[in-house]
Amino acid sequence: MIPFNKPYLTGKEMHYMYQAVYSGKISGNGVYTQKCQKYFQNRYGIKKALLTTSCTDALEMCALLIDIKPGDEVIVPSYTFVSTALAFARQGAKIVFADSREDHPGMDEKTLEELITPRTKAIVPVHYAGIACDMDKVMALAKRYNLIVVEDAAQAIEANYKGRPLGSIGHLAAFSFHETKNVISGEGGLLAINDDRFIDRSEIIWEKGTNRAEFFRGEVNKYEWIDTGSSFLPSEITAAFLWAQLENLEDIQAKRKAIWNTYHSKLQSWANHNDIKQPQIPSYAGNNAHMYYLCFESLLQRQRVIEQLKDLDIQAVSHYLSLHDSKYYRSKNYEIDRTFPMSDRYTDCLLRLPLYYELSKEDQQRIIEALKSIRLQPVSSNGMDKKVTADSNA
Ligand SMILES: *Cc1c(COP(=O)(O)O)cnc(C)c1O
Numbered sequence: 001m002i003p004f005n006k007p008y009l010t011g012k013e014m015h016y017m018y019q020a021v022y023s024g025k026i027s028g029n030g031v032y033t034q035k036c037q038k039y040f041q042n043r044y045g046i047k048k049a050l051l052t053t054s055c056t057d058a059l060e061m062c063a064l065l066i067d068i069k070p071g072d073e074v075i076v077p078s079y080t081f082v083s084t085a086l087a088f089a090r091q092g093a094k095i096v097f098a099d100s101r102e103d104h105p106g107m108d109e110k111t112l113e114e115l116i117t118p119r120t121k122a123i124v125p126v127h128y129a130g131i132a133c134d135m136d137k138v139m140a141l142a143k144r145y146n147l148i149v150v151e152d153a154a155q156a157i158e159a160n161y162k163g164r165p166l167g168s169i170g171h172l173a174a175f176s177f178h179e180t181k182n183v184i185s186g187e188g189g190l191l192a193i194n195d196d197r198f199i200d201r202s203e204i205i206w207e208k209g210t211n212r213a214e215f216f217r218g219e220v221n222k223y224e225w226i227d228t229g230s231s232f233l234p235s236e237i238t239a240a241f242l243w244a245q246l247e248n249l250e251d252i253q254a255k256r257k258a259i260w261n262t263y264h265s266k267l268q269s270w271a272n273h274n275d276i277k278q279p280q281i282p283s284y285a286g287n288n289a290h291m292y293y294l295c296f297e298s299l300l301q302r303q304r305v306i307e308q309l310k311d312l313d314i315q316a317v318s319h320y321l322s323l324h325d326s327k328y329y330r331s332k333n334y335e336i337d338r339t340f341p342m343s344d345r346y347t348d349c350l351l352r353l354p355l356y357y358e359l360s361k362e363d364q365q366r367i368i369e370a371l372k373s374i375r376l377q378p379v380s381s382n383g384m385d386k387k388v389t390a391d392s393n394a
Contacts, residue, residue, distance in 0.1 A: 004352065061191050098112060131159070132285040159290070160285070185245065
């Protein structure tokens with residue numbers, strides 16, 4: 001089976017983890033943590049970077065930093081991972097969903113202004129597949145209405161907006177190093193702080209509400225409980241693993257981009273001919289090859305493709321279920337008088353193809369040939385769709 005994802009090891013991970021273990025400092029905020037944080041600060045021009053145990057945690061830190069309280073509203077795309085909304089919902093925010101763009105699963109910036117109310121506190125753009133949201137538009141709205149922008153840059157390492165690194169534009173941003181992302185540490189994340197107002201408090205929230213980080217720098221002679229927080233920092237073992245990945249970042253990216261470009265060019269005429277949508281990259285967005293996806297014409301068509309690829313030993317997968325339609329959100333009984341046709345469409349029709357460092361040229365060619373060989377059923381009428389289902393079950 002060609003898997004959808006395979007975590008890539010650069011070869012140095014165990015070595016650095018061994019060093020971390022035998023250095024005698026295994027808990028967080030040691031040498032490797034600081035190496036990783038400095039790396040991101042320098043490379044992306046982030047004012048302060050803090051490693052976290054996940055992107056979810058980094059988003060939760062954002063919710064604490066911006067003082068989300070019950071009654072506040074936070075604008076989030078419906079087509080995203082649970083954490084984007086959950087981090088704010090658990091502090092009591094009402095989540096207000098934005099629909100996706102027609103040409104791209106990211107939030108439709110045109111619709112944002114009408115979602116803003118006097119209770120709106122923040123906008124959380126998600127750079128889906130590492131493809132930037134139109135950040136000039138988002139930041140201009142935030143300025144006009146005095147809102148905080150938290151970039152969910154979980155998928156956006158090495159991607160850019162008009163040449164500016166994603167994660168360095170919003171007031172705050174969160175990255176992920178989950179094993180499904182470009183650069184990994186098993187579980188792991190990073191909080192990026194680009195607005196001075198949040199710098200001092202961030203370190204306190206990160207260290208269980210204490211000024212322990214200051215204490216270890218010798219700036220105070222005892223540390224104590226001074227704010228809210230949690231244990232958001234990863235151990236040095238995780239940071240050491242991440243460091244081995246960061247040392248190979250450019251190699252990882254070059255390989256992923258080559259795979260992405262091969263899919264894009266070799267599937268082009270087939271996709272055009274069959275009305276299957278390939279990713280569209282807006283001119284302002286620099287692609288980081290996080291994901292290669294296709295958008296089919298219907299749920300049924302996509303499901304048949306998944307099944308047929310599986311029969312050919314290829315694992316291709318769907319992605320998010322729109323959050324506006326989730327069990328948890330519906331249980332809140334918010335009155336929503338809007339629909340989310342684009343988010344629903346990506347929920348039903350989007351398919352992700354295998355993309356990982358060790359995907360061989362031969363295996364990728366096999367995936368491309370397999371896709372082209374699939375008999376795509378007409379999707380024009382429900383009657384036909386039903387007949388197709390019956391056929392396939394026979
Ligand atoms: C992966 C992902 C997350 C969650 O990241 P974790 O590190 O697993 O917590 C959040 N948002 C988006 C858009 C993601 O892709």
